Structures are given as structure tokens and as C-alpha cells.
Amino acid sequence: MKKLFFKIINFFYPITCSVCGDDLYFLSQTKICDKCANSFPLIKDLVCQKCGLPLYDGGEHCYVCKKHPKEYSFDKMRSVYLYKDSLRSLILKFKYSNRSFLAKDFSLSMYKAMELYNFYDDVDFIIPVPLNIIRKIKRGYNQAELLANEISLKTNIFVLTNVLFRKKITKPQFKLSKSERVANIKDSFFVKNNNIIRSKTILLIDDIATTLVTVSACSLALKISGAKTVYVLTLARD
Numbered sequence: 001m002k003k004l005f006f007k008i009i010n011f012f013y014p015i016t017c018s019v020c021g022d023d024l025y026f027l028s029q030t031k032i033c034d035k036c037a038n039s040f041p042l043i044k045d046l047v048c049q050k051c052g053l054p055l056y057d058g059g060e061h062c063y064v065c066k067k068h069p070k071e072y073s074f075d076k077m078r079s080v081y082l083y084k085d086s087l088r089s090l091i092l093k094f095k096y097s098n099r100s101f102l103a104k105d106f107s108l109s110m111y112k113a114m115e116l117y118n119f120y121d122d123v124d125f126i127i128p129v130p131l132n133i134i135r136k137i138k139r140g141y142n143q144a145e146l147l148a149n150e151i152s153l154k155t156n157i158f159v160l161t162n163v164l165f166r167k168k169i170t171k172p173q174f175k176l177s178k179s180e181r182v183a184n185i186k187d188s189f190f191v192k193n194n195n196i197i198r199s200k201t202i203l204l205i206d207d208i209a210t211t212l213v214t215v216s217a218c219s220l221a222l223k224i225s226g227a228k229t230v231y232v233l234t235l236a237r238d
């Protein structure tokens with residue numbers, strides 16, 4: 001009887017899983033069913049103490065962090081999932097197909113990751129990786145900012161969007177070589193109102209970390225401007 005009742009309500013107010021399309025309970029707070037959420041490739045157990053890369057053979061640091069301790073400008077970074085399979089297509093929808101409501105589900109898994117690592121307890125402010133203004137207008141939202149706002153609701157840590165900015169990219173990225181592209185990204189962030197972050201611990205939020213060049217460049221800009229510590233948390237890592 002109860003099942004039939006839900007079926008009728010779902011017929012008029014369909015709420016379905018964003019991954020598999022199965023019906024969800026009509027009062028469901030989540031847009032991803034448990035089966036799909038549990039199938040996402042969670043990063044757990046052994047990771048590099050600095051950058052959070054999974055280390056399947058154990059050890060303290062990954063090759064890069066061991067050989068080049070100054071390669072990344074952040075202090076520590078963790079990611080919740082590996083960027084693959086059904087999660088990958090879902091993040092692409094989140095970024096490009098107006099599924100901004102997924103920020104609620106995604107941020108919950110990021111919040112759970114924060115509870116696993118006690119260094120996140122020291123965070124004073126949250127800062128999302130910025131988009132340049134043209135891209136933000138085209139897309140209508142910055143997905144990193146949506147995640148940051150949701151995490152702020154759960155942690156009561158204030159989000160700063162008036163500190164870190166991205167310059168308008170003048171040269172098209174595809175015309176550049178790989179090293180020119182890296183240099184271009186390194187040079188593309190700047191800080192305003194640096195008095196707010198002086199001697200503070202910052203949590204930098206992004207959706208996907210691919211090369212870590214972006215999050216490292218943001219961390220460097222924040223540190224040059226006086227931030228004491230920068231921790232990074234991303235939803236996924238490529």
C-alpha cells in the first residue's frame with residue numbers, strides 16, 4: 001500500500017537518481033541513490049601525506065612530493081573520488097549541463113572526507129577556485145563556489161569570494177605548448193583584500209584536480225599574499 005502511494009506521488013512529482021534514473025523517495029534530500037553513491041570510486045586508505053595521491057604500495061609520499069617537496073605550493077591536499085566511470089559523467093553534467101543541484105550531494109561526501117583528516121579542523125576561511133568572469137557568465141555559476149557554499153553550511157566556516165581572482169586568459173590555451181600552458185595557468189591568479197587572509201589557514205575548494213597546476217597556482221598566490229597555510233579539498237582527482 002505504502003509502495004503504491006509513493007508510486008502515485010512519484011508519478012506527479014518524479015524524483016529520480018541522477019545516475020541510474022531509478023525512482024527516489026519523494027522527500028529524498030539526495031539526487032543520487034545509495035547504490036550509485038556507493039559505486040563511486042572512493043579514495044581511501046593509503047595516500048600521499050602531502051598531495052593525497054593513492055599509494056597502492058604504501059609509503060609516506062608519492063614520487064613527486066618526495067623528489068620535489070616544493071613542487072606544490074599547498075600544504076596538504078585530499079580528494080574524495082577518482083575521476084572516472086559514472087562519477088566522471090556526473091561531474092561533467094554538474095559542470096556543463098546545469099545540474100547545479102548536485103552540489104548538495106557532492107559537498108556531503110567532501111564534508112565526510114574533512115572529518116577523516118583532522119588538519120581540516122584548523123581552517124579559518126574557505127575559498128573556491130575562481131573561474132574567469134567571462135566563463136562564469138557563460139556557465140551561469142562557478143561549480144567550485146557552489147561546493148564551497150554547501151560545505152560552509154555544514155561547517156559554519158565563512159566563504160571568501162572577494163580575495164582570489166582569475167585573470168582573463170588572453171592567449172587561447174590550445175595554441176600553447178604544454179610548458180607554456182603551465183606557465184599561463186601559474187600566472188593567471190591574483191589576490192585582492194589580502195589583509196583578510198594574512199596569517200590565516202585557507203581551505204581551497206575545487207571540483208576536479210587534473211594536474212594540480214591550478215590548485216598549486218592558487219595556493220602560491222594566497223601564500224605570497226600572506227596566508228599561513230593552504231589546504232586543498234577536491235571532489236575528484238584525475
Ligand SMILES: [Zn+2]
Pocket residue numbers: 017018019020021022032033034035036037
Ligand atoms: Zn542510482
Ligand SMILES: [Zn+2]
Pocket residue numbers: 048049050051052053061062063064065066
Ligand atoms: Zn604527493
